[in-house]
Amino acid sequence: MPPMPLSPCSISTAITESPRMNKHGKEQPDRTLRALETASIDWEASFPRSGHYDDIYFSNSNGPAESRHVFIEANQLRHRWSTLPDKSTFTIIETGFGTGLNFLCAAQCWAEHGPDTGQLQYLSIEKYPLAPADLARALDPWAEFNDISKQLIANYPPPLPGFHRLILKPPGRKAPIALTLIFAEAREALAQLQSTTHPALAQHRFFTADAWFLDGFAPAKNPDLWTPEIFKATAQLSHIGTTLSTFTASGQVRRGLSAAGFSMSKTPGFGSKREMLVGSYSGHTDITESEDEGEPSQPKPGVRREKQSDLPWHIDLARAGRELARHSRASRKHIAIIGAGIAGCATASAMANRGWRVSIYDRHGQPGAEASGNPQGIIYPRLSTEASFLSRLNLAGLRFASHFYQLFWKNKPGDQGLPSGVLVLPEKPTDVENFKRIAVNLQGCEDFVRLLQGSAIDEVSGISLAADIGLYFPGLGWIDPVAVCEQLASHPNIDLETATITGLSRDADRGLWRLESSTGTHTATTVVLAASNSSSAFELSQHLPLKPIRGQVSIAPAQNQSRALKTVICGAGYLAPADEQAAHTFGASYNLDSLSSEVEVQDHQRNIDTLIKTDPTLHSLLGEVKASQLDGRAALRCTSPDYLPLVGPLPVFEDFVENYGGLKRDARADIPLSGSYWPGLYVHCGLGSRGFTYAPLGAEILASYICGEAPVLPNDLQKALNPARFIIRDLKRKRI
Template sequence: MPEPTAEILQQATVNWDAEGQPHATEFDDRYFSRVNGLSETHHVFLHHNRLPQRWTTSKRPLFTIGETGFGTGLNFLAVASLWLDQTSSGTLHFVSAEKYPLSRSDLQRALSLWPALSELANALVEQYPPPIPGIHRLYLADRRIVLTLLYGDASTLFASLLSSDHPFFSSRGNPTVDAWFLDGFAPAKNPQMWTDDLFQTLARLSAPGTTFSTFTAAGPVRRGLQAAGFEVQKVPGFGQKLHMLCGHMAAPITPEVSETDWQPASRNADFQPPWYLPPRLSPPVSALVIGGGIAGCATARSLAERGIAVTLIEQHPRLASEGSGNPQGILYPKLSSQRSALSRFGLMALLHASRYHQRFLGEEATGSPCGVLVLPKDQHELPLFEALARQHPAELVALVTGSQLNDIAGIPLGIGAGLFFPQLGWIKPVAVCRALTDHPLIHHQTAAITTLHYEQHQWQAYDRHGILSATAPVAVIASGTGSAAFPQTAHLPLKPIRGQISCLPATADSKQLKTVICGEGYLAPASDGIHTLGATYNIGETSTTVRAQDHRDNLAQLQKTAPEVAALFGSVEANHLDGRAAFRCTTPDYLPIAGPAPIAERYRLDYALLRKNARAHIPVAGACWPGLYLNCGHGSRGMSYAPLCAELLASQICGEVPPLEQDLRQAIHPGRFIIRDMKRGKQ
């Protein structure tokens, strides 16, 4: 059995000096000045980026800061505190890369040196992500502060924020950073970070007027920044440092190649066509969202929290009436032994969802943070479980055995081992959807939308009777398998798969179950006297009638997963059980669909050469319906996938830094199926 690919970063090794200050062993350098780290931050980064003055004169609702070394988070907390003190509205978005993240305990110890920042520091420590490579998004201070942590190499991950890696489009449609904090260990001790590639990437994420500052005055840094288009000044440094650098972006970077170089018949491309390039919009004042399940409600909430008025249209009188309507929804984990787009997206979505749903997991009315215990199919799967536990941080998952396993489950289990996810649990989807839409900018409307028409820069949504329900410059389709019912989206290869859950009345014994049990199926701890057991997987069926045979199938799955758990319910009569059947919305690659809606016919025309040569050089941006987006195809993992997809859509609509790397954004882009089929000769 192959060893799973590691999904864990090397954490920083920190030594603490006699004064209790942190020192990085890998770089033989301090995290901040011995004189006064907070004063150093104010002098180098806040003052020389002119932040207080800029915030006073600008009324923009979003200010974005990029940083090249998160370290202890001191710079972040200092600027976040200043933002809250000096502004009364708007959002500060802080984007920071870190290749060697501190452990949670070291972070907490380092930040305890700054009591004045304790409230923000405690919020940071509470949400601090495990050392898993990728992009992690956190929210503080009632979402007035957004922290996006890029775990990994700074140059690689900042490049992954670009809208395209194609040389003709490397400066098109990128999110814009307003100020750069060029931190990290000194260039002499950390030369791998201070590279020309990094400076060029920072320039592409900048606009004329974007500022920067850094503690160093090293010649290679100065020359690299100048070569990337920044105007650079040498100014007095902090403390014993004579000089530091600051400056601003003078002009956008111009690509070294031009589109006139394109000779489509002469050569293959080094870059794929930018079919995935998102359109650049001005943030809209309003939007309409079609679909009131978890995908639609999460999308509506993400847009509303950016100040956009949302009309949420659901065909049923009650939200979450179809695939999202089960009494208990599981934050379901599925780790893979192979590193792929599916496994990476699933992991990042799960981490995002675990933070996103914390507000619901802690409320008795909406869920329980009871953890999720995954059991092996048999003893032969135990080596894989052991390997998965080794390759992932214990904060995410741990292999539990013997008495520890039984203590977590609340009952003795014969299998002897399992993977426990302590940050997960179950939620009530209907209650969560109601809570998400309880926002003054979200208006809920009941209508069955059958037609979308675009006219005069507005999407018009008409119901089955031809009555206009709502208009807005942006529309998001999030209606499960119904998402392909419109002419603009008829090309989507969505497939409904029926699933039935069973509602098992709790017994005195079953009430001892303390965590979600997953294996062949899943069983949640009792809520309101009922356990949710599920779910069947019925391909090619169209009925939602609850069937006794499906109850028997669910019971058989539970018996196979954990006979000791099945025994808690005694003899169960399937004919007398309540349940619920609905349809999962699945895709051929099991990844969700999230992003701008492509114009299928234009794709087929613009990328026609792909039918003959899958590597054809076609530097043409993908044609998309203006302001139309999709959030669907989540299968049985809507509770885990939908929140991250909603955040991606909102960031694309508002031109913000995305919460996913470029290749993962491509992996879930709605246009991917057209491109794949053309390359395979299917279109």
């Protein structure tokens, strides 16, 4: 099969918290999940002007020429990119995405001068994102960017706060461009890009920018973007030699950046503007302790702090530098992935697309043979009005999956699933009010989710339902899991071998992992455990608290009336439209009392009962089929205690217990120690019943982490997925 081209994808997850008062009169964060205010645009002919800041987005005389002068040429990007080695990554961080014109200029320059196998990582922060229609109008005059601007417009995220990664493919290029849009205030966004806020490890940098585009509106118009705090964060995300440029020549900006460690100078500006600023990070800071927000000196282990910092257990200082140096050697970029389900195949594809050689080991020797092998996999949405970790991850997973699977739906419509949309019906009376609140909170996001009532529900579903209200997700649908897994594993860099891995050990002298199986010994520099519940079968991973839960889907033949169903119906259970074999899948059972993979009639009956609970009309739609007449499939889900997946490096259990043992005496103790992780050993499992929603996102998270790229999610959410979280939790609860 031909290699699978990269699809444009987007990730989003809320990071903002506005203060509110509790019943005791104390301020507490407002964790409501809601859409952002979009940019207020005043149009001057065909050029946009910000209503919030009363300032122009770009020069009315020649916007692209201004962007190239101020940012491309001032950062010497043509020369730097033309001399980059193959498979290099170059990272730009921008403050102020605006219309995206700077990004388009950078993408065009990268396509012309960057290494064909290299990747451009472009992160851009925006407090007031343009509405999609305004973005399209603003970019319409610049036909020279059509190849990439059409992709940007087609995949531009709704105004949801948080991180949105878009994977865009310039024509004729082997490697994609990763555009990460961060819709938030700059202070919040930069804090979430940093590895930790703990003062003892504040200088730790997992990734850094190679160049900065400081393109907020003028300091007099937008002072919040030009503060000492912003300048300090800019320095903390830079390495020696990182460059920056900005249109302003403000003395305040020059002095602030100089104090943060940048060597600053003036250079001629664009057009009638006499001067602008350029700089390079030297690391020589003039910031004093009093200017540094009065942070205290490094605390002693176990001592409480008045202001709690996030414990830096997710950081591995001892190995990070050595591992990144090792990964930079292309000849050793070989990763072994244990498991060929959706988690393993998606991870394999993400690594192969980054130029790695991938070996998948699976005991069945074929993709999607266990829990990922159902006839239809639903991209299942479940939103909340609260911005909890779980609801934020659900939102992020849905946004990414909705674009990730578009490629499969477009290439072979019906063979690999359909973008049928998903209609979620209320399970209980309180859901009705929650649906209405979600619709209000997410106004402006109707292309992602919208509230349907009355006859609109029947029009969208194609059938007559008893429900009179629901949430509709037009960009979602169902996939054929086996076909998708096979396509993901078809990349020429991927080999799939039949092998049951029974042993895993580290050859520290050679920097390799040894994988033992009945067919022999296999080696790789990096390993990912993506074998569902079997991920905890090894001595090094046996501490992972994975729980198998049996699930059975029922399969019913399509009836004349059921063929009219156009969209997936979800509620207490789900019913998918008929597939290419004229069959409907529905379910799925949630059985805690059995670990059997045999199809059971009683679980078919449970699925029928759940289907009726979802909507009374659905069983009759299937001809009131009997449980004994149904076909089906059963497998074991892999779940975690907090229902969040495990995505990240595998911790060294004994080291964590020793280093963080003080948490057993005081759960709030401040222990300023980094974590301890096995070098080059990672986990991607615990996806539960949302494997097809979470797996593409988890694969991108893991690939970015392994390759030392910019983070896919905000730091707090990425930390919430770290497999070491359960060791920390159990220490605090005195369970270890």
